Amino acid sequence: MNISEAGEIVIGICALIAVYMLTRQYHAWRMARAYQRIIKDLEEKKAVDSATAVDLPYARQSIIRMGVRNYVPKTLKYMTENSIVGVTPDGRYYVLRRKGQS
Numbered sequence: 397m398n399i400s401e402a403g404e405i406v407i408g409i410c411a412l413i414a415v416y417m418l419t420r421q422y423h424a425w426r427m428a429r430a431y432q433r434i435i436k437d438l439e440e441k442k443a444v445d446s447a448t449a450v451d452l453p454y455a456r457q458s459i460i461r462m463g464v465r466n467y468v469p470k471t472l473k474y475m476t477e478n479s480i481v482g483v484t485p486d487g488r489y490y491v492l493r494r495k496g497q498s
Contacts, residue, residue: 423467430471434481438491449488 434452443450454468472489475481482492 426465426467427471427474430467431475434468434472434475434489435491438481438489443488443490445490446482446484446488449482449484449490451487452489455487455489 437452438444438450441450442448452472454466455472456469472481476483476489480491480493482490484490
């Protein structure tokens with residue numbers, strides 16, 4: 397193995413690391429957009445407690461969209477597990493924490 401082969405291997409490994417990091421950033425960006433979309437939708441519908449909770453049509457994954465990565469249901473699940481969004485027993489959603497609250 398000479399220097400040029402070693403350099404190519406190092407460049408290849410660096411390229412793989414860069415691609416991995418960019419894909420992680422892309423997925424984080426998509427989840428952040430889904431997060432903002434959910435909060436905006438709930439605030440526009442004034443769903444601020446269990447009495448004003450609303451049904452979200454995108455809360456469940458569609459069989460039709462199978463194979464297409466949909467970040468909204470996964471982000472909504474994260475938000476309910478971390479007490480950002482509440483869910484009623486009948487499956488309606490409302491905001492628990494709004495902007496300016498901790």
